[in-house]
Amino acid sequence: MRKFLREHSLTVVFGLLFLVALVGQFFAGHADFNERLSADGHPEIGLGHYLFSADFLVDVVENWQSEYLQFFLYVTATVWLVQRGSPESKPVGEAGAQTDEKQQLGRHVSDSSPRWARAGGWRTKLYSNSLGLAMLVLFLCSWVAQAFAGWWAYNGEQLRNAQPSVSLLDYLGAPDFWNRSLQNWQSEFLAIASMAILSVYLRQRGSPESKPVGASHSVSDRSG
Incomplete structure (x- = not known):
């Protein structure tokens, strides 16, 4: 687990920050929405109602x-x-899609290249723009x-x-x-x-x- 977290720390940390910010937005948005409802003379709504609003x-x-x-x-x-x-x-000077050599395609693929990069044809073309x-x-x-x-x-x-x-x-x-x-x-x-x-x-x-x-x-x- 420690190795996984170290090797994927960028995704894990920003994924957690996303969840924290989303929860914070939910509570702040609920409070703001109820303030606007009250200002217009409408009844406030609960957290559950706002969550699915x-x-x-x-x-x-x-x-x-x-x-x-x-x-x-x-x-x-x-x-x-x-x-x-x-x-x-x-x-x-290198603007453009670059050569197969630089992109490790065609005869420049290796055993560790993704399968669709090695496949050729439409699959490689699709994967090249995936x-x-x-x-x-x-x-x-x-x-x-x-x-x-x-x-x-x-x-x-x-x-x-x-x-x-x-x-x-x-x-x-x-x-x-x-x-x-x-x-x-x-x-x-x-x-x-x-x-x-x-x-x-x-x-x-x-x-x-x-x-x-x-x-x-x-x-x-x-x-x-």
Whole structure:
């Protein structure tokens, strides 16, 4: 168990932090939601009711979809786009999908290569893009979940205010849906751009996301 935790500490720690933050969001969101209900003259709801409410779900998944969008764009855009001097980028002259030799494909596979990397044909092609595809699917699934949860939450708010409900299609064109989406997307785009340029000039000793402390600003390779 100790060896497992040491070898998977990054996933374990951030998985636990995720659960702690999610629980914290649940209690804080419940308190905030009840404050808004009380301010509007509506009765408060219990923790169980809030747990399965659209209001809690939409607050959760609207952040998930933006994170998966960030990773999808980052994984796929860095195939072709570069930032000179950033360890988040390939060297300027190496933009593109790279050769089979660099990707350890074709006659360059080894016995330890993943099975689908050794298989050839459509399986290798699919596996060659599986990370980006996985992030895209997770983004689309969480965005669809946000759309439905946002729609239910919006109609709940309409009902409490004695206003007519709207169809899902109408909600997809409503400011509420796009405000929830775009306010998260813009922060993710800013974060990617900031990391790409700041990592050219700043360092974090021991981090694989940083170049060696003494590496030149113009070098993109983490090895310096």
